[in-house]
Amino acid sequence: MLRKAARNNAAVIHRRLQFVPFRHASPAYHRLYCVPPPTPPPTAAKLPAGDQPPLPLPPHKKPKLDLRPAPVKPKPPSPPASAPPPPTTASTTPQTSAPHHVPATPSLSEASKEAKHDIEDAEAHGILAPPPLNANWVQRTLHQVIQIAKFYYRGTKLIFTRRKAIALIHARVQAGGAPLTRAEFRLITTQKDDMAKLVPFLIIALLLEEVIPLIAIYVPAMLPSTCILPSQRARIEEKRTEKALAYETVYAGLYAALKEQTAAAKGFLPLAALRVEDAPMAVCGQLGLSTIGFDALRLRRIRKHLSFIARDDEKLLEDSTPLSRRALVEAIEERGIRTSPNLTHKQLQSRLQWWLDSVKATTELADAAATDAALGRRLALVILSAGQS
Known part of the structure; x- marks a missing residue:
């Protein structure tokens, strides 16, 4: 009995000693212990020549992602299929775009x-x-x-x-x-x-x-x-002069076409000749008139201003009172003729006298025909004065 009990105790102690280390071991160690080792594949010597397996493919490597991209090199520009021809400098087409040179x-x-x-x-x-x-x-x-x-x-x-x-x-x-x-x-x-x-x-x-x-x-x-205020008036006059000079530059082609019509009409240009694109705006800008609105309003302003100039010419021819320098500059610029601070008083008088001599034959406004002729003569002089310094 004692011998049998000792054998049982020894078996229990042996069994406990066998399993105690794996109860507290790490999961990885336990997994390696529990999983049986894989059976080795049969060698090529033991297989027939026709039954040998193919060689294993090399492991597929995933492309490495670069999270720090390098600067992309610009591609060389490809030549255009058909490049536009260069603009011609001798074009006399009237400008139809907005006047970009006008002061902003x-x-x-x-x-x-x-x-x-x-x-x-x-x-x-x-x-x-x-x-x-x-x-x-x-x-x-x-x-x-x-x-x-x-x-x-x-x-x-x-x-x-x-x-x-x-x-x-x-x-x-x-x-x-x-x-x-x-x-x-x-x-x-x-x-x-x-x-x-x-x-x-x-x-x-x-x-x-x-x-x-x-x-x-x-x-x-x-x-x-x-x-x-005086400073406001000086700025208004300065802006008007800058605008007139800018319009003469922008619409140079249009003025050239109108000058040809004036020469063909022997010094007369009817208001109907301004019924082309941008012509009313160009003349309003030269005369210092407002360019706001559409062409019908601009033509109305031009007619009203030329009628005022015709009456003012009549008074200047009748009145022999000498004008001051400021009055001379105002009268000349009202007629679309540019002035300069460098001009002397005598030069300003000669410019106004040239205008009066040119319109002396059309100062009588007896009927509608004479009125149209007077306005046409003055409009022609305005066009001829464009671009002249």
């Missing part, structure tokens, strides 16, 4: 700076009262707004005051008194233009008074002549 419209920030400069210039010349020296930003801004409002009020009041003087001029002429002078004729024309601009100007002044200095930059034609 200033941005809002640039316009604000120019408006501020206009106010400072008016304060320096005594037109607007300057703000107190110790005023802060709010007080200075409020002071400038009040001064500008006073300036516009005085300008509007002057328009209504001139009505009385113009009424007296009309009464004198109708009563058989002294004829209308050139200064009075231009005053009446300016008064008509200011009265047409007065209503929209008053609406803007009452609702958005601070916007008016910007209108003088973007749409100066909306302002009456009595509500423009």
Whole structure:
């Protein structure tokens, strides 16, 4: 019994000692222990010659992904199949594209700076009262707004005051008194233009008074002549001259075609000749007129301006009063003739005299035929003056 119990105890101890190390071993060690080793394939010597397996293929390697791409080399440009021909320099086709050389419209920030400069210039010349020296930003801004409002009020009041003087001029002429002078004729024309601009100007002044200095930059034609600051007027004239020079350059081919028609018509060019593409815009730009709108409005502006020039020529031929340099420059540029600060007073007079001698035969506006001939003669002179410095 004792011997049998000892054998049983020894078997139990042996069994425990055999399995204890694998209970606490790692899973990998346990897996290697439990999985039986693979049976080796039969060697080539033991297989017949025709039953030998094919040689194993080399392991397929996956392409390596490069997560840091190198810069891609640009491909050499391939030559075009058919390159466009180079533009010809002797083309006389009129320009139909937009005038790219015309001075660009200033941005809002640039316009604000120019408006501020206009106010400072008016304060320096005594037109607007300057703000107190110790005023802060709010007080200075409020002071400038009040001064500008006073300036516009005085300008509007002057328009209504001139009505009385113009009424007296009309009464004198109708009563058989002294004829209308050139200064009075231009005053009446300016008064008509200011009265047409007065209503929209008053609406803007009452609702958005601070916007008016910007209108003088973007749409100066909306302002009456009595509500423009001196620096604004100088800038308007400068922009008009730049625009006229730019249009003469852009539409050089169109002017050349119109000059040929003028020579064929012996110095006359009817308004109907402008019923071609871009012709009304080109002439409006040369005469300093607004180019906004469509061709019918531009032709109407040209006709109205040439009619005014015809009346002004008549007054200049009747009146022998010498003109100042500023009046000479204004009269010459109104007729589409370019001027320069280097020209002397005598040279300016000779240019105006050339114009008056050329239109002297068509100053009588008795009937419609004579009116068309007078406008056609002046339009021809405008076209001939294009590009002449």
